[in-house]
Amino acid sequence: MSTLDVAAGAIRRDETIGIVLLLAFAGGYIDAYTWIIHGVLANAQTANLIFLWAHAMAGNWAKAFHFVPPILAFAVGIVIAAWLRRVAGERAGAISTLVEIVLLITIGILHNRLPDLAGTLGISVVAAMQSGMFIKVEGTICSTVMITGNMRQAVENIFAAVYGGAPPGTLRKSGIFFALCAVFGFGAAAGAYATKTIPNLALGIPVIALLIVLLRCETAPREVTG
Template sequence: MKQTKQMSETHLLGILLAVVGGFLDAYTYICRGHVFANAQTGNIVLLGVHLTNQNWGKAFYYVLPILAFVLGIFVCEMIQSLFKWKESIHWRQLVVLVELFCLILAGFLPLGKTDTLVNVMVSFVCALQVEAFRKMNGNSYATTMCTGNLRSATENLYRYLKNRDAQCLKNSLQYYNVIVFFIIGAAVGSYLTLHMGANAVWVSCIGLLAVFLAMFHHKQEKTI
């Protein structure tokens, strides 16, 4: 029987992307000015705090990664629209290539004066990732944040305990697994950032390269 499931929706790619997501959050927080470049909720809260205190410079500092995230969503949708029906390369592979380019460039930028620029770039990258990879085995999930995954994991666990639905248990374990690998990515990112500084971001490119190669070699990947 011919396999039709897209490689971009597999559990393997989900955990690879979760590792990258956790790594980048730790990286920007530890060495790029205590900014969570993945999930923008923290930045929005800090923006509100600084606006209340009339600290305009700090407020602007947190506005930039938020705007970069918005731009990333727009760019991802544009890539999908322009390359959705191309047979030579899948549009999600192009998204990963853009991510790789941005992160490689970020690693060359020194700590300190360029932190704001790097946070903007990483926020942009995370927006591309969260927009392009939204399904895992048919279920909605995220690879750059954990709140939604934690909710879905627990919801499916409850349904399994109530109805003994094996699929709900499988879904729950997959969601929890993604969270675990996000934590692993954050731990590895923290350790390497403390020892490698700005260049640590290049290590996260290994995960993205693995994602690109997996999609490239998966012959059953179809455009949607």
């Protein structure tokens, strides 16, 4: 955790609730965008893998191979995020966010010129970098690009609080995870609406969210827990 150590009573800038919620919004938004525009999912590689094998087992290899590039691009993005963590230290989150912004702006500008494959690859790399770089909220593992694990933790924390013996703050953690699920869903709804109504400008909205994340990563003081 370096100098911003949760165990010492502080929360890393990139693990604060505000930043993680913004990232969840962007995650849901980008998934909706890629599904509508490219027919694949940027974040949910589980779904892409299922579609790949479902089409393959039906003998529709053209549709099956359509889901291979985003899976491979996601793997590349994870490698980039892991490399940044090694070489950039505490600045890795900010640098990763800046790279994501540049990629999204580039794809947005070239929306009508890039083939579908190029756009899909770029957005999957963006999703993977976010997935690999921002993995905690207030020191607890979470996801900003899918809700399965967040929903599990939300429900488990409620059960622990109701059953008794749960540590202080358990219900608060549950609320945070439910908020992540809700904001991800809101992002997906916003992404679907914007992609249908303003497809050429749709990627500008997650860029704004990521710009706010970048500014907060660079300027926000650490938050101290009570």
